Amino acid sequence: MERELALEIVRVTEAAAIASAPWMGRGNKNDADGAATSAMRFMFDSVSIAGTVVIGEGEMDEAPMLYIGEQVGTCDGPEVDVAVDPLEGTEIVSKGLNNALSVIAIAPKGQLLHAPDMYMEKLAVGPELRGKLSILDPYEVTITKAAQALGKPVSELTVMVLDRERHHNLIQTLRNIGVRIKFLSDGDVVGAISPSFPETGIDLYMGSGGAPEGVLAAAALKCLDGELQGRLMPASDLEYERCLDMGITDPHKVLTMDDMVGSGDVIFAATGVTPGEFLGGVRYLSESRAETHSIVMRAKTQTVRYVKATHFLPNKPYLQAERAVI
Numbered sequence: 001m002e003r004e005l006a007l008e009i010v011r012v013t014e015a016a017a018i019a020s021a022p023w024m025g026r027g028n029k030n031d032a033d034g035a036a037t038s039a040m041r042f043m044f045d046s047v048s049i050a051g052t053v054v055i056g057e058g059e060m061d062e063a064p065m066l067y068i069g070e071q072v073g074t075c076d077g078p079e080v081d082v083a084v085d086p087l088e089g090t091e092i093v094s095k096g097l098n099n100a101l102s103v104i105a106i107a108p109k110g111q112l113l114h115a116p117d118m119y120m121e122k123l124a125v126g127p128e129l130r131g132k133l134s135i136l137d138p139y140e141v142t143i144t145k146a147a148q149a150l151g152k153p154v155s156e157l158t159v160m161v162l163d164r165e166r167h168h169n170l171i172q173t174l175r176n177i178g179v180r181i182k183f184l185s186d187g188d189v190v191g192a193i194s195p196s197f198p199e200t201g202i203d204l205y206m207g208s209g210g211a212p213e214g215v216l217a218a219a220a221l222k223c224l225d226g227e228l229q230g231r232l233m234p235a236s237d238l239e240y241e242r243c244l245d246m247g248i249t250d251p252h253k254v255l256t257m258d259d260m261v262g263s264g265d266v267i268f269a270a271t272g273v274t275p276g277e278f279l280g281g282v283r284y285l286s287e288s289r290a291e292t293h294s295i296v297m298r299a300k301t302q303t304v305r306y307v308k309a310t311h312f313l314p315n316k317p318y319l320q321a322e323r324a325v326i
Contacts, residue, residue, distance in 0.1 A: 002077075002078065003298065003301075005047070005048075005049065005077075005078075005106065005267055006267050006269070006296045006297075006298055006305070007296065007307075008046075008047045008048070009047070009104050009106060009267055009269040009296065010269040010271065010294050010296040010307055011043060011046075011047075012040055012043040012044055012047065012104055012269070013040075013101075013102040013103065013104055013269045013270055013271040013294060014102075014271050014292045014294060014309060014311070015039040015040060015042065015043040015316070015318060016036040016037070016039045016040040016043075016086045016087065016102035016271070017036070017101075017102040017271040017272065017273045017282050017292055017294075018039070018282055018290055018292060018311060018313075018316065018319065019035040019036055019038065019039035019318060019319055020032045020033070020035045020036035020039075020086070020087050020093060020100075020102070020273055021093075021273055021274075021281070021282035021290070022035075023035060023093055023094070024093050024096050024273070024274060025093075025094070025095065025096030026094065027094050027095070028094055029090035029091055029093065029094040030090070032087055032090055032093045032094060033057075033086065033087045033090045036086035036087040036102055036273075037057055037063075037065050037066055037086040037087075038065065038318065039086075039318040039319070040066065040084060040086045040102070040104075041065045041066055041072070042317075042318040043318070044072040044073055045072075045073075045074070046074070047072075047073045047074065047077070048073065048074050048076055048077035049072070049073035049074070049075075049077040049078060049079075049080050049082075049106070050071070050073055050074075050075045050076070050077055050078065050079045050080070051071065051072040051073040051079075051080050051081070051082040051106065052069065052070070052071060052072075052079075052080075052081060052082060052109065053066055053067065053068055053069060053070045053071075053072060053082050053083075053084065054068065054081045054082065054083060054112050054113075054114050055068070055082075055083035055084065055085075055112065055114070055115060055212040055215055055216065056068050056070065056082075056083075056084050057084075057086070058117070066084055066086065068114075078108070079108070079109040080106045080107060080108060080109055081106065081107050081108070081109055081110065081111055081112040082104070082105075082106050083104070083105040083106070083112055083212070083215055083216050083219065084103065084104050085101075085102070085103045085189065085212070085213065085216060086102055087100065087101075087102060087273065088100065088101045088102070088103050088187060088188070088189050088190070088213065088216075089101065089186045089187045089190075089273070089274075091185075091186050092185065092186045092187060092273075092274060093273055093274060096274070097185055097186070097274065098274050098275050098276050098277075098281075099184065099185075099186070099187035099190045099274065099275075099276035099277060100186075100187065100272070100273035100274040100276070100281070101187070101189060101190060101270045101271065101272060101273060101276070101279065102270065102271045102273060103189055103216050103268075103269070103270045104268070104269050104270075105215070105216050105219035105220070105261070105266060105267065105268045105269075106266070106267050107219070107261060107262060107264065107265065107266045107267070108262070108264050108265065110262075111261065111262030111264055111266070112215060112219070112260070112261060112262065113215050113248075113255070113259060113260045113261070114246045114247060115211040115212045115214065115215045115232075115246075115260075116211055116232070116234075116239065116242045116243055116246050116248070117210070117211065117212060118210075118211055118232060118233060118234055118235065118239050118242070118243075119208045119209065119210065119211065119232075119233040119235070120208060120209065120210065120211035120214045120230045120231065120232050120233060120255075121135065121207075121208045121230065121231045121232075121233055122135075122192060122205065122206070122207065122208065122209060122214055122217075122228060122229070122230050123135040123142070123204070123205070123206055123228070123229045123230075124191070124192035124193070124195055124204070124205035124206075124217060124221065124226065124227070124228040124229075125146075125195050125196075125203075125204055125205075125226060125227050125228075126195040126196040126197075126198075126203075126224070126225075126226045127196065127224070127225040127226055128149065128150060129146055129149055129150070129195075129203070129204070129227070130225065130226060130227040131227065132145060132146075132149045133145055133146060133149075133204075133229075134229070134254075135229040135230070135231060135254055136254065139170060139173045139174065139177070139206070140173065140177060142204070142206070143157060143159075143174070143177050143179055143204075146203060146204055150203065154177060154178055154179055155178050155179070155180075156180075157179040157180065157203045157204070158179065158180040158181075158182055158201055158202050158203050159174055159179050159180070159181055159182070159202075159203065159204045159205070159206055160181075160182045160183075160184060160191045160194055160195070160202045160204070160205045160206075161174070161181055161182075161183060161184070161191075161205075161206055161207045162183070162184050162186070162188060162191060162207050162208075162209055163183040163184060163185055164207070164208075166208065167207045167208070170206060170207055174206075182201075182202060187276070188209030188210055188213040188214075188217070189213050189216050189217045189220070189270075190276055190277055190278075191205045191209070192205045192209075192213075192214070192217035192218075192220075192221070192228055193217055193220045193221065193224070193226075193278075194277050194278070195226065196220075196221060196224040196225070196226035197224075197277065197278045199278065200277045200278060202277075208233060211230070211232055214228065214230045214255075214260065215260050215261065216268075218230070218257055218260040218261045219260075219261045219266045219268045219299075220268040220270070220297065221257070222257055222261050222266050222268075222299045223266060223267075223268050223297035223298060223299045223302060223304065224297065224302070224304070225302060227257060228257065228260070229254055229255065229256065230254070230255040230260065231252065231253070231254050231255060232248070232251045232252065232255070234251050261299075264299075265298065265299050265300040266298070266299040267296070267297070267298050267299075268295075268296070268297045268298075268299075269294060269295070269296040269297075270294060270295050270296075271292050271293070271294040272292070272293050272294070278295070279293050279294070279295060280293035281293070285310065287313075288312060288313050288314055289310055289311065289312055289313065290310070290311050290313055291308065291309070291310050291311075292307075292308070292309050292311065293306070293307075293308050294306070294307040294308075294309070295307070
């Protein structure tokens with residue numbers, strides 16, 4: 001993939017973030033998500049790729065735009081798989097909370113896992129713990145190994161977990177072990193990426209979240225030299241069959257980074273909608289200008305760029321309909 005695509009892709013996440021930001025705190029997650037999706041689709045039309053959405057807003061009959069299988073881009077560039085979450089954290093935006101993102105990952109065609117829309121058990125770590133832990137180990141063993149590898153007491157470890165009832169046993173075990181827990185209200189991608197940013201103070205991410213979000217996080221971690229191990233959690237015969245239909249022959253196998261994002265190049269971009277662990281949110285400087293804070297990364301070079309941009313809003317045609325509604 002051409003390196004110039006990195007900056008093209010971040011323009012797309014910027015558009016989605018700017019479009020959804022006006023819905024912050026308004027209690028309407030569906031309109032926020034719709035605004036992000038519309039803007040992202042509009043901007044994709046100017047990107048020189050022949051892209052196929054492999055992770056998107058749902059099937060064709062579920063989503064009018066950015067559905068799985070949709071073709072995006074100008075169709076005169078490289079053939080790529082596209083994974084998107086126009087608004088990772090719809091509930092976050094509707095409630096005015098932190099860590100909402102607009103996210104995209106692209107990779108050469110056939111490289112990204114076509115993840116079914118179900119839960120995935122996850123264990124995500126940064127570079128220092130890559131290759132040293134196993135999702136198959138009991139929680140106590142994982143924590144002990146992590147503390148030894150990092151050279152610090154268990155009591156000084158911080159584990160990030162989504163605040164969900166399904167994590168009751170995990171949380172109780174972590175409490176008994178004596179680690180610190182930092183809860184996320186939402187934002188599964190942010191949670192999995194956080195251990196790879198030292199400034200967050202997070203050592204591990206544990207628990208279950210969406211499988212599509214797992215692939216997006218794995219793309220980012222490939223660029224950051226981190227690691228995500230996953231295991232799908234089909235909750236019914238229907239979900240099990242769904243895995244088989246999507247080409248996953250063993251739905252219960254442990255998924256490695258190569259399984260999820262392949263062994264070749266990957267580009268990942270994210271723009272903050274609301275302030276978070278490692279990105280600022282959309283900030284309005286005046287009625288006509290807004291500032292965005294983004295990150296864009298490439299696995300081949302492991303270059304990480306932070307992009308702070310100021311946008312002149314009257315020149316953003318994808319915003320006009322949304323601003324009229326609000």
